[in-house]
Each structure stands twice: as C-alpha cells, then as structure tokens.
Amino acid sequence: xxxxxxxxxxxxxxxxxxxxxxxxxxxxxxxxxxxxxxxxxxxxxxxxxxxxxxxxxxxxxxxxxxxxxxxxxxxxxxxxxxxxxxxxxxxxxxxxxxxxxxxxxxxxxxxxxxxxxxxxxxxxxxxxxxxxxxxxxxxxxxxxxxxxxxxxxxxxxxxxxxxxxxxxxxxxxxxxxxxxxxxxxxxxxxxxxxxxxxxxxxxxxxxxxxxxxxxxxxxxxxxxxxxxxxxxxxxxxxxxxxxxxxxxxxxxxxxxxxxxxxxxxxxxxxxxxxxxxxxxxxxxxxxxxxxxxxxxxxxxxxxxxxxxxxxxxxxxxxxxxxxxxxxxxxxxxxxxxxxxxxxxxxxxxxxxxxxxxxxxxxxxxxxxxxxxxxxxxxxxxxxxxxxxxxxxxxxxxxxxxxxxxxxxxxxxxxxxxxxxxxxxxxxxxx
Amino acid sequence: xxxxxxxxxxxxxxxxxxxxxxxxxxxxxxxxxxxxxxxxxxxxxxxxxxxxxxxxxxxxxxxxxxxxxxxxxxxxxxxxxxxxxxxxxxxxxxxxxxxxxxxxxxxxxxxxxxxxxxxxxxxxxxxxxxxxxxxxxxxxxxxxxxxxxxxxxxxxxxxxxxxxxxxxxxxxxxxxxxxxxxxxxxxxxxxxxxxxxxxxxxxxxxxxxxxxxxxxxxxxxxxxxxxxxxxxxxxxxxxxxxxxxxxxxxxxxxxxxxxxxxxxxxxxxxxxxxxxxxxxxxxxxxxxxxxxxxxxxxxxxxxxxxxxxxxxxxxxxxxxxxxxxxxxxxxxxxxxxxxxxxxxxxxxxxxxxxxxxxxxxxxxxxxxxxxxxxxxxxxxxxxxxxxxxxxxxxxxxxxxxxxxxxxxxxxxxxxxxxxxxxxxxxxxxxxxxxxxxxxxxxxxxxxxxxxxxxxxxxxxxx
Ligand SMILES: Cc1cc2nc3c(=O)[nH]c(=O)nc-3n(C[C@H](O)[C@H](O)[C@H](O)COP(=O)(O)OP(=O)(O)OC[C@H]3O[C@@H](n4cnc5c(N)ncnc54)[C@H](O)[C@@H]3O)c2cc1C
Ligand code: SF4
Ligand code: SF4
Numbered sequence: 001x002x003x004x005x006x007x008x009x010x011x012x013x014x015x016x017x018x019x020x021x022x023x024x025x026x027x028x029x030x031x032x033x034x035x036x037x038x039x040x041x042x043x044x045x046x047x048x049x050x051x052x053x054x055x056x057x058x059x060x061x062x063x064x065x066x067x068x069x070x071x072x073x074x075x076x077x078x079x080x081x082x083x084x085x086x087x088x089x090x091x092x093x094x095x096x097x098x099x100x101x102x103x104x105x106x107x108x109x110x111x112x113x114x115x116x117x118x119x120x121x122x123x124x125x126x127x128x129x130x131x132x133x134x135x136x137x138x139x140x141x142x143x144x145x146x147x148x149x150x151x152x153x154x155x156x157x158x159x160x161x162x163x164x165x166x167x168x169x170x171x172x173x174x175x176x177x178x179x180x181x182x183x184x185x186x187x188x189x190x191x192x193x194x195x196x197x198x199x200x201x202x203x204x205x206x207x208x209x210x211x212x213x214x215x216x217x218x219x220x221x222x223x224x225x226x227x228x229x230x231x232x233x234x235x236x237x238x239x240x241x242x243x244x245x246x247x248x249x250x251x252x253x254x255x256x257x258x259x260x261x262x263x264x265x266x267x268x269x270x271x272x273x274x275x276x277x278x279x280x281x282x283x284x285x286x287x288x289x290x291x292x293x294x295x296x297x298x299x300x301x302x303x304x305x306x307x308x309x310x311x312x313x314x315x316x317x318x319x320x321x322x323x324x325x326x327x328x329x330x331x332x333x334x335x336x337x338x339x340x341x342x343x344x345x346x347x348x349x350x351x352x353x354x355x356x357x358x359x360x361x362x363x364x365x366x367x368x369x370x371x372x373x374x375x376x377x378x379x380x381x382x383x384x385x386x387x388x389x390x391x392x393x394x395x396x397x398x399x400x401x402x403x404x405x406x407x408x409x410x411x412x413x414x415x416x417x418x419x420x421x422x423x424x425x426x427x428x429x430x
Numbered sequence: 431x432x433x434x435x436x437x438x439x440x441x442x443x444x445x446x447x448x449x450x451x452x453x454x455x456x457x458x459x460x461x462x463x464x465x466x467x468x469x470x471x472x473x474x475x476x477x478x479x480x481x482x483x484x485x486x487x488x489x490x491x492x493x494x495x496x497x498x499x500x501x502x503x504x505x506x507x508x509x510x511x512x513x514x515x516x517x518x519x520x521x522x523x524x525x526x527x528x529x530x531x532x533x534x535x536x537x538x539x540x541x542x543x544x545x546x547x548x549x550x551x552x553x554x555x556x557x558x559x560x561x562x563x564x565x566x567x568x569x570x571x572x573x574x575x576x577x578x579x580x581x582x583x584x585x586x587x588x589x590x591x592x593x594x595x596x597x598x599x600x601x602x603x604x605x606x607x608x609x610x611x612x613x614x615x616x617x618x619x620x621x622x623x624x625x626x627x628x629x630x631x632x633x634x635x636x637x638x639x640x641x642x643x644x645x646x647x648x649x650x651x652x653x654x655x656x657x658x659x660x661x662x663x664x665x666x667x668x669x670x671x672x673x674x675x676x677x678x679x680x681x682x683x684x685x686x687x688x689x690x691x692x693x694x695x696x697x698x699x700x701x702x703x704x705x706x707x708x709x710x711x712x713x714x715x716x717x718x719x720x721x722x723x724x725x726x727x728x729x730x731x732x733x734x735x736x737x738x739x740x741x742x743x744x745x746x747x748x749x750x751x752x753x754x755x756x757x758x759x760x761x762x763x764x765x766x767x768x769x770x771x772x773x774x775x776x777x778x779x780x781x782x783x784x785x786x787x788x789x790x791x792x793x794x795x796x797x798x799x800x801x802x803x804x805x806x807x808x809x810x811x812x813x814x815x816x817x818x819x820x821x822x823x824x825x826x827x828x829x830x831x832x833x834x835x836x837x838x839x840x841x842x843x844x845x846x847x848x849x850x851x852x853x854x855x856x857x858x859x860x861x862x863x864x865x866x867x868x869x870x871x872x873x874x875x876x877x878x879x880x881x882x883x884x885x886x887x888x889x890x891x892x
Contacts, residue, residue, distance in 0.1 A: 020767040026504040030568035042458035065454030085763040
C-alpha cells in the first residue's frame with residue numbers, strides 16, 4: 001500500500017511545477033460555484049491544489065479522499081480565469097484526475113460507458129437510438145415551451161427528479177448524414193463537428209448551423225464516423241479512452257482540407273482546441289504535431305460568423321426579449337463572449353437584455369451533474385433566478401450542455417422561458 | 431487523537447457536516463496565504479449560530495484544545511495556521527450574515543464571517559459607504575479584517591478597519607459572552623475592549639458580532655496617473671500634495687521593477703524607463719471641489735518634475751489608468767513560482783530611502799524584488815519573487831526580509847502596516863518595541879486566556 005502511494009506521489013511530481021505557482025491567496029473562493037454552496041476549502045481550487053501537493057509529498061495517505069475532492073468540481077475554469085497568479089488550474093485538475101484514476105481504477109459503471117460505448121460510436125449511437133424510441137414509455141412531457149421530459153419512474157437511478165431533455169426522434173446524423181461541399185462566394189471551407197449532445201438531443205442546433213453556413217456559401221465537410229470529443233472520459237481520468245477518441249476524430253478530419261473546424265458546443269471547442277494538445281505530451285513528436293495542427297483549426301461557430309464571415313452589424317431589434325448565458329468554456333477558456341451577443345443582436349425581432357452574472361457557471365459540469373446532482377441543482381437554481389429576473393422570454397447560449405442544465409432548472413420551476421442556441425436565433429433571420 | 435465521545439458531542443452540537451475530521455478535509459485547513467510550512471489541524475469545526483460558537487469555544491477550553499479561528503484564510507502572516515498539537519480550526523463562514531444596516535444611525539451589525547466586499551456592496555445599495563478595502567476584499571471576512579486591522583487603498587484619507595469598529599461582542603476563552611462598545615457615536619462605558627480586539631489575531635477572544643461605522647459616500651472622484659524619472663520627485667510630489675491640504679483617497683506607487691513586470695505581462699505601453707508611477711485619485715462631496723483638487727494635483731505633479739500626467743475624463747478612462755495598479759500583484763506573482771509579499775511601512779517622507787534600500791538588498795542577495803504600495807501612508811509592498819523549493823535561494827530571501835525590516839525600523843517605520851504579525855513576524859516584534867512590551871502583552875493574554883488556548887503562539891509567541 002505505502003509502496004503504491006509512493007508510486008502515486010511520484011506520478012504527481014509531474015504537476016509540481018504548475019502547482020507551486022499557487023500562492024494560496026484564496027482569491028478563487030470569490031468565484032468558485034461549488035465553494036459558494038459548500039463553503040468548504042477542500043472544494044475550492046486552493047484547497048484541491050494543497051491536497052494534491054500533500055499527496056505528492058506523501059503527507060496524505062487517503063488518496064480516495066483526495067479523489068473525491070477532485071471530483072467536487074465543475075471544471076468550469078472560473079478559478080483559473082480569476083487567478084492573480086495565472087495558475088493553470090484546469091490543466092492540473094485534469095492531469096491529476098488521470099493520475100489518481102490510474103492509481104485508483106475507474107468505477108465500474110464509467111468503465112462500461114467510456115471503454116464500451118464512447119469509443120465505439122456505432123454501438124453508442126445504436127444504444128441511444130433505441131433509447132429514443134422507447135423513452136416515451138418512461139417520460140412525460142413536462143413543459144411545452146422547454147420541451148423537456150421528466151421521469152415517470154420515481155427515483156430512477158440517473159433520471160431521478162431531473163427534467164431531462166428527450167433524445168431527439170432523429171439525431172442530426174440521420175437528418176444530415178454527411179456533407180462534403182465546395183465553398184461558394186463565402187470563400188471558406190469548414191469542417192463541422194456537431195458533438196454528441198447536438199447530434200443526439202439538439203439536432204435543430206446542428207441544422208441551424210448548417211443553414212447559416214449554406215446561406216453564406218461556406219463549403220462544408222461533415223464526415224460520418226465522428227465520435228465524442230473525449231471530455232467525459234478525460235474528466236473521469238480515463239486517458240486511454242480519451243486518446244482513442246482523439247485519434248479516431250483526427251483520422252476522420254485529416255482526410256480533407258478545410259480552413260476551420262467548427263463546433264457549436266463550447267465544451268467540445270475548448271476540449272479540442274486546448275485539451276487535445278495539452279494531453280498529447282506522451283505521444284510521438286509527429287503525432288503531437290498532427291494534433292496541434294488540428295487543434296489550431298478549431299473555432300467556435302459564433303466566433304466564426306462574427307470574426308471570419310463578418311455577418312452584418314447589429315441592429316436595434318425589438319420583440320422577443322432574449323438574454324445570454326456565457327458558457328464557461330466559451331468565455332473563460334476561449335475568451336469568446338462578444339461574438340455571441342453581436343450575433344443575437346443581428347436579429348431584428350430580438351430585444352437583447354443582459355442578465356446579472358451572465359458568466360456565472362450554470363452548474364452542469366458534465367458528470368458533476370450526475371455525481372452531485374443536489375449541488376449542481378443549487379448552482380443551476382441561481383442561474384435560473386438570474387434568467388427569470390432579466391425578464392427574458394428566451395435564454396440563448398453557446399453550449400448544448402448548458403442548454404440541458406438550464407432547461408432542467410427552468411422546467412422544474414415551471415418558468416415560461418425557452419432555451420435556445422445562439423445559432424438558432426441567428427438562423428431565423430436568414 | 432480526540433476521543434470519540436468528544437467528536438460525538440461536537441457532532442450533536444454542530445451537525446455532522448460541520449465537524450470535519452477526515453484527512454482530506456483537515457489538510458485543506460493547514461495553511462493560509464503566508465509562505466510558511468503548513469500544520470494540519472486535528473479537527474475543523476463550523477458553528478452556524480452564536481450559541482454554537484460559544485459552546486464550541488467552551489468545549490475546546492474544557493478539553494484543553496488550542497483553537498484557531500479562520501475566516502477566509504487570506505492573511506499573510508500565518509495567523510490561521512493551527513497549533514501543532516491537537517490544533518482545532520474554528521470556521522466562521524457558517525456565520526456570515528449582515529444582521530443590520532442602520533441608515534439613520536450610520537452603523538451596521540455583522541457576523542464575523544460576512545465577506546468584506548459583499549458587505550460593502552450592501553452598504554452601497556443603501557447609499558452609504560464602508561471604506562476599508564483590502565486587496566483581498568472579494569473573499570476576506572470582516573472578522574478577519576478586524577482581527578488583522580486590515581488596511582487598503584483608501585487608508586490615507588479614510589483610515590483603516592480600526593477607524594470603523596464601534597463595538598465587538600465576543601466569546602472569551604471559557605466561552606462566556608463579552609460585550610464591548612456599542613451603536614452610539616459616543617460610548618465610554620467600561621474599558622475600550624473593542625479596540626483591544628482590533629488586530630488581536632484571534633488571541634484574545636472569538637468575535638461573534640461586530641458593530642461597524644458607516645459614512646456617507648463621496649459623490650465624485652477623479653483619477654490621475656503621473657510618471658517620474660526620479661523616485662525622489664515622486665516622493666516630493668506626494669509630500670507637496672498633502673502640504674497643499676489635499677488628501678487623495680488613493681495615492682499608489684509602482685516602482686521601476688514593478689512597472690516592468692506589469693509591462694511584460696500586459697504590454698499596455700507603460701514607460702519602462704520611468705523610476706516610478708503614481709496613481710492618484712481624489713474624491714469628495716461636490717464635483718466642482720473634486721475638479722479643483724484634481725487640477726491642483728496635476729499642477730503639483732508637473733511642478734515637481736512629473737514627466738507626464740494623464741487625467742481620466744470618464745469612468746472608462748479611469749478604469750484604464752487603474753489597470754497598471756490592478757495588475758501589479760498578478761504580474762509579479764506570475765514572474766516566479768513563489769511570491770513573498772511584505773508590507774514594511776515607513777513615514778511617507780522616507781519612501782525614496784526605503785525603496786533605494788530595498789533595491790540594494792535585492793542586488794546584495796541576488797533577488798528579484800518589485801515594490802508597489804500605498805505612497806500616501808508609506809505602506810510599501812516589497813514583493814520578492816523566488817522559488818521556495820530552491821533552499822539556497824530561499825535562505826537568501828529570509829536574510830533579505832530580515833534586512834528589509836531592519837531598514838524599515840531604522841527609518842522610523844514598522845514591521846507591518848497591515849498584514850499582521852502572526853507567526854511570520856513575531857520574532858522581530860521585540861526589535862520594534864521592547865522586551866517589556868512583550869512581557870506586558872503576554873501577561874495580558876495569560877489573564878484572559880489562562881490555558882493559552884486562543885490561537886497560541888501568534889503575535890507574541892510563547
Ligand atoms: C491577494 C491579497 C491581498 C491582500 N491585500 C491586503 C490589503 O490590501 N490590506 C490588508 O490589510 N491586508 C491584505 N491582505 C491580507 C488579508 O487579506 C487580511 O489580513 C484580511 O483581513 C484577512 O481576512 P480573512 O477573513 O482572510 O482572515 P483570516 O486569514 O482567516 O484570519 C486572519 C486572522 O484573524 C483571526 N480571526 C478571523 N476571524 C476571527 C474571529 N471571528 N474572531 C477572532 N479572530 C478571528 C484569525 O485567527 C487570524 O489570526 C491581502 C491578502 C491577499 C492574499
Ligand atoms: S486564486 Fe490562484 S493562486 Fe490564489 S489560491 Fe486560488 S489557485 Fe492559488
Ligand atoms: S473549475 Fe470551477 S468548480 Fe472547479 S475549482 Fe475551479 S471554480 Fe471551482
């Protein structure tokens with residue numbers, strides 16, 4: 001046991017150079033959504049880093065306790081974005097999850113999902129397609145405006161009290177099987193990576209993106225066989241599955257030439273742009289170069305529309321009140337926050353209103369929502385409060401994961417606020 | 431090891447979630463913002479009511495457990511690092527309510543865990559003003575501010591935390607309730623114990639409720655940035671501004687090293703060759719008066735040899751002028767792994783001598799030091815950039831810190847303007863004061879805390 005711990009500590013030494021930059025100033029307490037709820041130091045970046053340091057210096061024996069603290073995290077990056085010392089908190093946490101996980105082993109349920117399903121897109125898709133056919137049996141429509149469903153089975157293991165978005169009747173993959181078109185007047189050619197959530201739950205977002213691209217005569221490459229960007233696996237510390245997913249996607253997208261690799265999912269964008277290269281250090285140089293080249297092409301679709309296509313300037317719209325939620329992975333990771341707002345304002349039927357704390361995390365955090373639903377809900381309820389207080393009829397955002405979380409919160413409170421992707425609202429104007 | 435029965439007693443009192451004894455929880459309360467070795471507490475307790483806090487203190491006392499109260503744990507002097515044997519950390523963030531903001535009588539009553547910036551914002555919503563603004567205010571607690579007598583950027587004109595403390599009600603070491611001060615402007619009932627609590631760093635009592643003074647806010651302000659090619663000129667300017675009966679609400683200085691670190695970090699176009707930058711802000715109750723003062727300040731800056739003076743026309747420009755100061759710590763902190771942030775303070779006329787000495791010390795010990803701080807009140811932050819893992823270099827840092835304190839004292843200054851003594855600086859205390867001072871303080875402590883259980887070892891050692 002102690003010998004094992006020694007091994008674990010040695011692996012964690014890799015993070016020492018990054019961790020030592022944390023000056024323990026505690027300023028991350030001001031912005032961490034999890035800390036705001038639990039008010040426990042072990043849940044904020046400073047505490048987690050201290051725990052990892054102590055594990056690395058063999059001062060702690062309870063690796064599982066540290067792992068639990070590490071998992072009490074939305075990976076929202078709020079701490080990193082506000083850290084006076086510029087500590088790369090997310091890099092540290094993700095690498096630490098991989099290391100601690102390698103040591104502790106992956107829990108059985110996750111093993112099945114990541115190793116079995118995510119890395120085999122065909123199987124994953126079939127399972128979910130089947131689920132979509134049968135889900136009517138389990139769920140009933142809870143809110144017309146939001147279109148989410150809540151569980152009919154009380155206390156079903158994962159569904160619980162959540163107002164889950166139903167799986168789409170037909171995923172994007174079935175609606176738009178594959179595309180490979182040349183650019184027209186738009187001049188550019190892009191690859192489009194819809195990502196799991198858009199494909200399976202919000203295909204209309206994918207369709208809005210495609211509509212806009214076609215409208216601007218942008219060439220589109222959307223190959224079949226795309227798989228998950230890898231973040232759920234990585235966040236759970238499963239680097240092996242993550243690597244497989246990166247490689248598969250890489251091979252598929254390397255087949256063609258294009259200027260940008262677009263996504264409409266903030267989480268996918270940040271993962272592919274930042275984490276793919278970050279986690280490639282153990283690969284051969286040529287592989288690292290390939291990953292870096294692909295990552296450099298990754299761009300958020302809002303940013304593409306505003307900065308590259310240069311869509312027409314904002315108008316002073318009136319009509320539907322729309323507010324905007326900043327996904328953490330767009331604002332804090334990619335520094336994209338002006339473009340989606342500009343895009344919303346191009347719609348003459350939209351009166352844009354800012355909500356309070358627009359860049360406060362919605363509390364979804366991927367598997368955090370599954371592991372710590374109560375906390376996730378507390379954080380989401382605050383977001384819901386700000387949305388409602390803004391008086392908006394629609395809340396727009398740039399990440400389907402945030403869309404799911406906000407739908408859940410709004411639907412549970414029976415609010416008449418619709419949740420949309422910015423691209424849906426933009427596409428309405430075309 | 432603590433007995434199971436005692437643990438259970440705490441759990442019954444506070445609820446299971448508020449009694450933290452797991453290894454990972456305890457390790458998360460073993461440090462604060464000071465660059466010191468951590469000490470892991472045996473137990474972490476979080477009372478959520480006044481009665482629970484009192485009972486917690488009494489139980490610790492009965493069981494001879496040394497108690498360290500912890501707010502946000504942002505102090506820079508080791509004040510919240512617990513005691514080695516059987517140390518218990520008592521958290522105040524379960525008691526973070528603002529109990530009253532009285533707009534007629536201009537006071538507020540708060541629980542100790544209330545966060546400074548949140549409180550200041552609530553006060554501002556009611557058209558009033560709570561001026562103390564430590565750089566950590568977004569997270570620091572008012573209890574921590576009082577216990578450290580925290581200062582901030584507005585110190586020169588508005589004073590520091592002690593100037594706003596009207597009363598402190600606290601639990602003594604035995605868990606009995608002590609009331610001091612009150613809600614009236616005038617109050618001479620009994621000893622002035624409330625002010626004794628200010629800066630006591632958790633060694634004399636555990637605050638339960640704090641009564642704070644509020645003031646009307648200024649209605650207008652104006653910010654200026656002046657560049658100097660000679661630090662003496664900057665210092666003369668500061669003296670001249672004050673001699674002209676103008677008291678700016680902020681008067682911040684960045685030295686040449688800091689300017690360059692900020693410029694490396696922001697590329698905002700700061701003058702790399704400037705010896706110093708002064709950021710000056712004046713405020714007041716009438717826009718015309720403020721404009722007048724601002725004009726005068728610009729004149730004085732020019733007269734005393736400022737190379738360039740910029741005045742902000744609007745809020746956006748003001749924000750821009752502040753950029754350099756706001757980025758001082760972030761820029762310095764990013765330059766090297768470890769940031770040792772000191773706060774030696776000298777009479778304001780001695781700032782040039784102090785900065786020169788700091789730079790000489792930097793050269794002597796081959797260390798990177800950037801200095802910024804509150805030029806108006808002489809409170810400087812020499813910031814040593816280092817890597818604590820490099821034992822040899824860190825030893826030089828310790829020697830340099832010793833010398834910085836020696837110089838500060840020789841210039842008629844003090845060890846610490848606002849960061850407190852804790853354990854980090856207790857060994858120098860006698861140098862600044864006298865042996866008798868330490869003995870007097872220890873006797874005082876012994877009298878109110880006979881078992882030496884309230885944050886033992888802090889400030890006066892022992
Ligand atoms: C980035 C940064 C900037 C800073 N800027 C400034 C600045 O501009 N000015 C300044 O003065 N300081 C500054 N500080 C230092 C620090 O933030 C202040 O000392 C602050 O007052 C500490 O508040 P806290 O809530 O973190 O207290 P803690 O660090 O938790 O505690 C400080 C001391 O108060 C005691 N204490 C806390 N609560 C109670 C209570 N209820 N009863 C009795 N004792 C109690 C503790 O035992 C401890 O000794 C800065 C620190 C950082 C990291
Ligand atoms: S804000 Fe950054 S440097 Fe400060 S404690 Fe948090 S992670 Fe560490
Ligand atoms: S990533 Fe978000 S949830 Fe995690 S520690 Fe940082 S601020 Fe908190």
